Amino acid sequence: MNTATFKIEGMHCDGCAANIQSLLERKAGVQKAGASFKEGEARILYDSNAVTEEQLVTAIENSGYRVANRNRG
Numbered sequence: 001m002n003t004a005t006f007k008i009e010g011m012h013c014d015g016c017a018a019n020i021q022s023l024l025e026r027k028a029g030v031q032k033a034g035a036s037f038k039e040g041e042a043r044i045l046y047d048s049n050a051v052t053e054e055q056l057v058t059a060i061e062n063s064g065y066r067v068a069n070r071n072r073g
């Protein structure tokens with residue numbers, strides 16, 4: 001399992017965070033995801049054999065948000 005923390009730009013309410021959380025949770029290979037509007041970030045626990053970090057970023061950005069920064073762990 002891998003963990004990633006993304007700084008996300010473009011969220012403007014808790015609904016945006018819930019939206020990001022559910023789109024991440026729908027991705028194959030994602031075991032757990034959490035997103036916070038207040039902190040402006042998402043934390044993801046995923047299996048890198050099933051989904052890449054790049055694919056997670058793309059899923060978020062295709063929904064109209066921007067991943068400004070990424071950290072592993």
Ligand SMILES: [Cu+2]
Pocket residue numbers: 011012013014015016017
């Ligand atoms: Cu919103």
